[in-house]
Amino acid sequence: MKIGYTLSLFREYLANYIKTKMTYRADFWVEVVSDLMFSAMNLVFIFVVFQHTPSLGDWSQAEVVFVYGYFMIPYGIFGAFVNLWNFSERYIVKGEMDRVLTRPAGSLSQVLLENVDPPSLIGSLVGLGIMGAAWARLGLPLDWYDPLVLIVMVAGSVLIYMGIYIALAAISFYSDAPTGIVPLMFNIQNYGRYPIQIYNKGIRFLLTWVLPFAFVGVYPAAFFLERHHHLLMAWLTPVMGAIFAAIGLAVWNHGVKRYRGAGS
Amino acid sequence: MISAYVDFIRIRFLTMLAYRVNYYSGIVIYAINIGAYYFMWKAIYGDAEQLGGFTAGQMTTYVAVSWMARAFYFNNLDREISNDIRDGSVAVQMTRPYSYIMVKMMQGFGEGLFRLLLFMAPGMVVVTLIFPIELPTDPVLWMIFLVMIWFSFLINSQINVMTGLFAFFVENNEGLMRMKRVTVDLLSGVVVPIAFFPGWASEVLKWLPFQAITYLPGSVFTGRIAGSAVWEALLVQAAWFVALIAPIALMWRAARKRLFVQGG
Amino acid sequence: MLAIEVERLRKQFKVQKNREGLKGALLDLFKREYTEVTAVKDISFRIPQGEICGYIGENGAGKSTTIKMLTGILVPTSGKILVNGYVPYKDRETFVQGIGVVFGQRSQLWWDIGVIESFRLLRKVYRVDERDFKRRLDELVETLQLGDLLNRPVRKLSLGQRMRCELVAALLHNPSILFLDEPTIGLDIVVKTEIREFLKRLNREHGTTILLTTHDLQDIEALCSRVIMLDDGNIIYDGSLEELKSRWSKGREVQFQFSDPVSLQALSALTAGQGVRWTKENEMTAKVWIPREMNVSDVLSRVVGAMEISDIKIFETNTDEIVREIYRTGGSEKTAEAENGEALPAMAGADSRD
Numbered sequence: 105m106k107i108g109y110t111l112s113l114f115r116e117y118l119a120n121y122i123k124t125k126m127t128y129r130a131d132f133w134v135e136v137v138s139d140l141m142f143s144a145m146n147l148v149f150i151f152v153v154f155q156h157t158p159s160l161g162d163w164s165q166a167e168v169v170f171v172y173g174y175f176m177i178p179y180g181i182f183g184a185f186v187n188l189w190n191f192s193e194r195y196i197v198k199g200e201m202d203r204v205l206t207r208p209a210g211s212l213s214q215v216l217l218e219n220v221d222p223p224s225l226i227g228s229l230v231g232l233g234i235m236g237a238a239w240a241r242l243g244l245p246l247d248w249y250d251p252l253v254l255i256v257m258v259a260g261s262v263l264i265y266m267g268i269y270i271a272l273a274a275i276s277f278y279s280d281a282p283t284g285i286v287p288l289m290f291n292i293q294n295y296g297r298y299p300i301q302i303y304n305k306g307i308r309f310l311l312t313w314v315l316p317f318a319f320v321g322v323y324p325a326a327f328f329l330e331r332h333h334h335l336l337m338a339w340l341t342p343v344m345g346a347i348f349a350a351i352g353l354a355v356w357n358h359g360v361k362r363y364r365g366a367g368s
Numbered sequence: 369m370i371s372a373y374v375d376f377i378r379i380r381f382l383t384m385l386a387y388r389v390n391y392y393s394g395i396v397i398y399a400i401n402i403g404a405y406y407f408m409w410k411a412i413y414g415d416a417e418q419l420g421g422f423t424a425g426q427m428t429t430y431v432a433v434s435w436m437a438r439a440f441y442f443n444n445l446d447r448e449i450s451n452d453i454r455d456g457s458v459a460v461q462m463t464r465p466y467s468y469i470m471v472k473m474m475q476g477f478g479e480g481l482f483r484l485l486l487f488m489a490p491g492m493v494v495v496t497l498i499f500p501i502e503l504p505t506d507p508v509l510w511m512i513f514l515v516m517i518w519f520s521f522l523i524n525s526q527i528n529v530m531t532g533l534f535a536f537f538v539e540n541n542e543g544l545m546r547m548k549r550v551t552v553d554l555l556s557g558v559v560v561p562i563a564f565f566p567g568w569a570s571e572v573l574k575w576l577p578f579q580a581i582t583y584l585p586g587s588v589f590t591g592r593i594a595g596s597a598v599w600e601a602l603l604v605q606a607a608w609f610v611a612l613i614a615p616i617a618l619m620w621r622a623a624r625k626r627l628f629v630q631g632g
Numbered sequence: 633m634l635a636i637e638v639e640r641l642r643k644q645f646k647v648q649k650n651r652e653g654l655k656g657a658l659l660d661l662f663k664r665e666y667t668e669v670t671a672v673k674d675i676s677f678r679i680p681q682g683e684i685c686g687y688i689g690e691n692g693a694g695k696s697t698t699i700k701m702l703t704g705i706l707v708p709t710s711g712k713i714l715v716n717g718y719v720p721y722k723d724r725e726t727f728v729q730g731i732g733v734v735f736g737q738r739s740q741l742w743w744d745i746g747v748i749e750s751f752r753l754l755r756k757v758y759r760v761d762e763r764d765f766k767r768r769l770d771e772l773v774e775t776l777q778l779g780d781l782l783n784r785p786v787r788k789l790s791l792g793q794r795m796r797c798e799l800v801a802a803l804l805h806n807p808s809i810l811f812l813d814e815p816t817i818g819l820d821i822v823v824k825t826e827i828r829e830f831l832k833r834l835n836r837e838h839g840t841t842i843l844l845t846t847h848d849l850q851d852i853e854a855l856c857s858r859v860i861m862l863d864d865g866n867i868i869y870d871g872s873l874e875e876l877k878s879r880w881s882k883g884r885e886v887q888f889q890f891s892d893p894v895s896l897q898a899l900s901a902l903t904a905g906q907g908v909r910w911t912k913e914n915e916m917t918a919k920v921w922i923p924r925e926m927n928v929s930d931v932l933s934r935v936v937g938a939m940e941i942s943d944i945k946i947f948e949t950n951t952d953e954i955v956r957e958i959y960r961t962g963g964s965e966k967t968a969e970a971e972n973g974e975a976l977p978a979m980a981g982a983d984s985r986d
Contacts, residue, residue, distance in 0.1 A: 109759070116756045124744045127785070134543030141547060145554040152560050156419045157412050203740050205705045206733040207757055208725045214757075279389040285397070292397060295404040302411035307403055364707045364721065365643065385657040386650065388664070 110213050117217040136223045139183075143176055143227060146294065147234075161299035167329055168298065170238035174325035175297045176231025177254075178261035183224030186216060186266050189286060192276035201363060212270070212356050244328060257324035257338070260345030264319050265293075267348030270356050277359030289315075297321035299332075319344045372466060373474045380478030391486065398435060398491055405431045406499055420564040426590045427561075429501045434558050434586040436492055439483040441521040441581060443476040446545050449532025459627060469529055469620060476525045504591060512598060516585035519605035524581050526612040527552065533616070536623040557583030563592075577608045634714070635809050635841040636679040636702065641711035643672040643697050671697040673865035674711065679858070681808070684835050684842045686852040686873075689862035690959060695845040698862070699813055702843070703733050716809060729758060732802035736814035739794065740801050741786045747797045748782040751804060758805035765804065772800045775830055792823035799830065810834070812844035816851055828854045849951045863959060873951070880954045883923045888935060889943035890916045902934050 125132045150172065154165040195201040195215065204214045239246070272286050296317030300308055311318040319341045327338035385391075406428055413424045422430065449472060452458040461468045495501060504510065531548045534541045553559055555578035562570050562583045573579055584601040587593040593601055649665040651657065672694045679685050689695050700706040701713060704720035704727055713720055718727040734740075741750040755765045773779060776796045786794060795815065802810065812831075816824045832855060834840050846852065852859055852873060859876055861869035869876060893915045900910055908931055909921045922931055928946060935941070 113756055116753045120742055120745060120749055120753055123746075123749055124742065127744055130538065132543075134547065136543075138543050138547035138550060142550045145550050145559075148554065149559055152564050152566075153412050155566065156564060157414060157416065159414075160408075160411050199735075199738060202700065202705050202735065203733075203738060205724065206703050206728050206731070208729045208759075209757055210725070275389065279387075285390065285393045289397065291401050292404070295408075298408060299411075303404065303407045307400070307407060310400065361707075364705060365645070365709070382654065382657045385661055388661055391661060 106210075110209070110217075113209060113213070113217055114220075117220055118222070121220050121222065132223065136226055139224060139227050140230060143172075143230065146172060146297075161302045163299045163332070166238050166241045167332070170235055170242065170329060171297050171322050171325040173231045173233070173235030173238055174257075174328075175261075175321045176234065177228045178258045178265060178320055180224050180226070180228030180231060181258070181262050182265040182269075183227065184222050185220060186269055187219040187221040187224075188215070188269055188273040190219075191215065191273040191286075196276045196363075205360075205364070211360050212353070239328070242329070244330065250328065253327060257327065257341050260342035261320040261324060263345030263349040264316055264341075267345075267350070267352030268315060270352035274352075274356045274359035277363045293317045293320070316344050316348065373470060376471050376474040377478040377481065380475040381482050384479055384482040385486075394439075394483075394487060395491060398439060398487060399494065402432050402435050402495055402499070405435070420561060421592065422561060422563065422590070425500060425502050426592060428499055429503070429590045430561060430586050430592075432492070432495050432499065432501050433589045434582045436488045436495075437517045437520055437582060437585055438558055439487045439491070440480045440517050441524040442483075443479050443525060443528060445472050445476045445525055445528040446531040446548065448472065448475075449529060450535035450541050450545065453532070453535040462624070462627070469616065472529060472532075473522075473525055476528070477521065480521050502590075504589065509588070509591075512602065513585060513589045516588060516602060516605060519602075519609055520581045520585055522609050523577055523605065523612065524552065524556075526609070526616060527577065529616055530612075530619060533619045533623055536619075536626055552578055552581065555579070556581040557586065561586070577612065580605045580608045633681050634678050635681045635683070635716065636677075636843065637712070637714040638678070638702075639676045639712040640674045641672055641676070641698070641701065641713060642670065642674050642709045643694075643701060643706065644668055644670045644709045671865055672701070672708075675862075675865070675867045677860055677867065677870055679841060679843065681841050682835065682839045683858055684831070684844075684855050685858045685860060686856035687843055687845045687860050687862065688847075688849070688852065688955070689845075693862040694865040695862055696813060699811055699843070699845060703731060703811055704728060729805065730807055730809065732805070732807035732810045734795075734798050734802045734810070734812050734815055736795070736812070736817040739786065739798065741794070741797060743786050745785055746783040747778075747786060747789070750786070750797075750801060751782075754801055754804050760805050764806070768804055768806060769800070772803060775833065776800060776826075792819050792826075795819060795823070795827065796830075799827070803834070806838070807840070809841045809843070812842065812846075814846060815844060816846065816848055824848070824850070825854075831855055849955060853951055861955070861958065869958065877949075877951065877954060878924060880958055881924050881949045882957075883921055883926075884928060884949070885919050885921050885947040886928060886931065887913070887917065887919045887945040887947070888939075888941055890918070891940040891942050892916065894918060894939065899935070902938055903931055906931060906934075 147169070150165065150168055153160065154168075158164075160168055195204065201211075204211050207214060268289075269286070272289060275285065292315060294317075295303070295307070296311050296319070298321075300311065300318050300322050303311070308318075312323075323334070323337040324341040326332040326334050409427050409431060410424070413419060413427065417423065419427070449458075452461065458468065461471070496503065504513075527548065531541070531545055534544055538544070555573055555576060557579055562573050562579050564570075565573065584593070584605060588598050588601055645668070646666045647669050648660075649667055651660055651665070675694075675698070687695055687698065697706065701708050702715055702720060704724045707721040716727065716730045718730070720727050740754075741747060742753075751769060755762075760768070773782065776799065778793075778796060778800065781789065781793055781797065786797070789797065799815075810831075815831075816827060819827070828851065831842060831844075835842055842855070844851065844855070856873060859869065859871065859873050860867055861876075894912075896910055896912050896918070899918055899920070903910075903920070906926065907923060908926070910918055911921075912918045920931060920935075922928055932944070
C-alpha cells in the first residue's frame with residue numbers, strides 16, 4: 105500500500121522532472137555530457153597510469169577497466185535516485201524541510217523524489233558497455249547465472265551508496281551549520297575501484313567496513329574476474345548493502361526526530 | 369575601501385570557523401585522500417625508480433603538496449555567484465559601492481586562508497610524519513611556492529567566477545559547473561601530473577590555464593622545475609592571471625547590460 | 633467542536649553561543665557553549681471550528697514556533713496539543729492530510745514549470761480523487777481568477793499571483809484547518825484585499841478554520857473575530873478584536889475648526905461636568921478628548937449649539953496604536969496616561985523573519 109503510493113508519486117515527480125528539463129534543454133545535454141566526462145576523466149587516469157606500468161598490484165589494465173565499468177552501473181542508478189548534494193543548503197538552511205513535513209508522505213521519499221535525476225542512468229549504460237568490452241577483451245566465460253549475480257551485486261552496491269549518502273545528508277540535521285562533507289566524500293569513493301591490496305591496512309579497513317566503497321567496485325566485480333575470484337567478499341556485497349541502507353535510514357529518521365525537537 | 373574588502377576576508381574566515389563538522393571531517397578526508405593516492409602511486413611505481421620524470425619520492429611529495437594546495441585554492445565561488453544571480457540578490461549587490469567580483473574573490477580568499485592556516489599547516493605536519501616526504505630546505509623556494517599558490521588561487525577563482533557568471537546567460541548552469549569541476553581536477557594535475565600524459569596531450573595542456581593551478585607550483589615545490597625555469601613557471605601563472613581578467617570584464621559588462629534591459 | 637486545543641504548551645531550544653572575535657571563534661571550534669531558550673512558555677488556548685483567529689506578536693515572540701508545533705513540524709517540549717482530533721507530531725502523515733499550510737516567504741510550487749503541474753502533483757501527494765480535484769480546482773481558480781496563470785511557470789509570476797497560487801496549493805485537498813504564516817507579506821493593497829476577501833469567503837462557505845500570523849493589523853481587522861497576542865512566549869491577550877479595542881483604547885478625540893477665535897476657558901465651561909479634556913491647537917482650532925464610555929454626541933450637542941463650527945474631525949485610536957501600547961506596557965496593566973504618537977518602535981518589519 106505504502107510502497108504503491110510512493111511508486112505512484114515517483115511517476116508524478118518524474119513527469120515534473122521531465123517538464124522542467126524540457127525548459128532547459130541545452131542544460132540537460134551539458135549535464136549528460138559532464139556526467140560522461142566525469143567517467144572519462146577516471147578512465148583517462150587509468151589509461152595514463154598504465155602507460156607507465158604494466159600492472160597495478162597484480163591487476164592488468166583490462167581488469168581495472170572492468171572494475172570501473174562495474175562501478176559505473178550502481179553509481180548511475182544511485183545518482184538517479186539519490187541526488188542529495190544540495191540537501192543541507194536547500195532543505196535546512198532555506199527551510200524547505202518544513203514544507204516537506206507538512207505533506208502526507210514520508211520525508212525521505214519526498215526529498216528523494218523531489219531530486220530525481222534520470223540522466224544519471226546513461227552512465228550506467230555506458231558502464232555496462234565498458235564492462236562488456238573489458239569482459240570480451242579478457243576472454244572471460246559467460247555463465248548463465250552471471251547476469252543474475254550482476255543484478256544482485258549491483259543492487260547491493262546501490263544500497264551501500266544510498267545508505268552512506270543518506271546518512272551524510274542527515275548530518276545536516278545535527279549540525280547547525282551547512283556541511284560541506286558530501287563534496288569532500290566525493291574523492292574517497294574513487295578508491296574502492298582499485299585493487300584493494302595496494303593500500304595499507306588502515307585504508308583497506310576503512311574502504312571495507314567503515315565507508316565500504318570497495319563493495320561498490322572491486323569486491324563484487326572480482327566475482328566475475330576468475331583470477332581475483334573471492335567468493336566471500338563478493339557475496340558480502342548484498343549483505344553490506346542491507347546493513348548500510350538500514351544504517352542510513354536509521355540516521356535519517358533519528359535526524360528528522362531531532363530536527364523536530366523530539367528528544368535528541 | 370580596502371579595509372571594507374579586508375573585512376570580507378575576515379568575515380568569511382570567521383564563518384568558516386563556525387562550521388565545526390566541516391573542519392574536523394575536512395582534515396580526516398584530506399588525510400585519507402593523500403594516503404590513498406600515496407599507496408596508489410606506490411603500487412604504480414612498483415620497482416620502478418622513475419616514471420614520467422618523477423622519482424617515487426618526488427611523486428609522494430607532489431601528491432601531498434598538490435592536495436594541500438588544492439585545500440587553499442579550492443572554493444565554491446561558481447556556485448555562490450550563480451545562486452546570487454538566480455535568486456536575484458546580485459542586483460542588490462550591484463547597488464553597493466564595491467565591486468561584486470572583488471567581494472567574491474575576497475570571500476574566496478578568506479575561505480582559502482582559513483584552510484591554509486587550519487587545514488594545510490597542521491595537515492602538512494601530520495603528513496610529513498606519516499609519509500616519506502622530502503620538503504625543500506631552501507627558504508626562497510618556500511616563498512616562491514607561497515606566491516605560486518597565491519596565483520593558483522587567483523586563476524582558479526577567475527575560472528570559477530566565469531563559470532558562475534554564465535548563470536546570467538543560460539537559465540541553469542548546473543551542468544556547466546559540474547563540467548568545470550571535472551575539467552579542473554583532471555587537467556590541473558591534481559590527479560595525474562601533466563608529465564604523465566602522452567606527449568601530444570601534455571603539449572596541448574601546456575597551452576591551457578589549468579596546469580598553472582596545480583602542476584606548476586607542485587613541480588617547483590618538488591624540485592622538478594629548478595633554476596631559471598622557476599621564474600618561467602611564475603611568469604606563465606602571472607600571464608594567465610592577466611589574460612583571464614579580460615573575459616571576466618567582458619562577461620560582467622554584458623551581464624550588467626542584460627540585467628538593466630531585462631530588469632533582473 | 634474544537635479545531636485546536638492547546639494546553640500548557642512549551643518549547644525550548646538549545647542555541648549555540650557564538651563567542652566574539654577571532655579568539656572566540658577559535659575557542660568555539662573546540663568547545664561549544666549553549667544556552668537554553670524558551671520560545672513558547674506554557675501557553676493554553678482553544679479555537680473552535682469555523683473561527684478565524686489572528687496570532688500576532690513581535691518578531692521572536694514565538695509565533696512561528698507555535699505554528700510549527702500545531703502543524704506537526706516541531707515536537708513540543710511539554711504540554712498538550714490536539715488539532716483536528718490528532719496529536720500533530722504523532723501521526724504526522726495522517727494528520728497533515730486534514731490541514732493546509734502556507735508559509736508566506738517560502739514556496740511550495742515547482743519553480744520552473746507551469747503552476748498546474750504542481751497542483752497535479754499535490755493531488756497525488758494528498759491522494760485527492762480526480763473528480764474532486766477538478767471540481768475544487770475549478771472553484772478555486774474561479775474565485776481567485778487564476779485562469780490564464782495556470783500554465784505559466786512560477787518564476788514568471790508576480791508575488792501576488794504566486795501567493796494566490798500558494799493558497800490554491802494549500803487548499804486542493806479541502807483541509808478543515810488552514811494555517812497561514814504571514815500570508816500578505818510584501819503584497820500590495822489590492823492583492824491583500826483580494827486575499828482577505830477570499831479567506832472570508834472560504835471560511836463562510838466551507839467553514840474552514842483559519843489561524844494566521846501577521847504583522848499587518850489590517851489583516852486582523854478585516855478577517856479575525858478573535859485575536860491571540862503573544863509576547864516573549866506568553867499569551868498577553870486572547871479575545872475578540874472589539875474587546876481588545878475597548879479595553880485598551882484611550883477614548884476618542886474630536887477636533888473642531890471654529891469660525892471665530894475661541895478660548896480654552898469658554899470651551900471647558902461648555903462641557904463642565906462631562907469629564908472631557910480640551911486642548912487648543914491654534915486660535916481657531918481645538919481638540920477635545922472624550923473617554924471611551926461616553927457618547928461623542930453628548931459632547932457634540934453642547935458645542936454645536938453654542939459656537940459656530942466650520943469643520944469637525946473624529947479620531948478613533950486605531951488598532952496599530954493599541955497594539956503598540958500593549959507591547960510597550962507589557963500588556964498586564966493599562967495606562968491611561970500614555971500619549972499618542974510617541975516615538976515607539978514600529979511593529980511591522982516586512983523583511984525580518986520570526
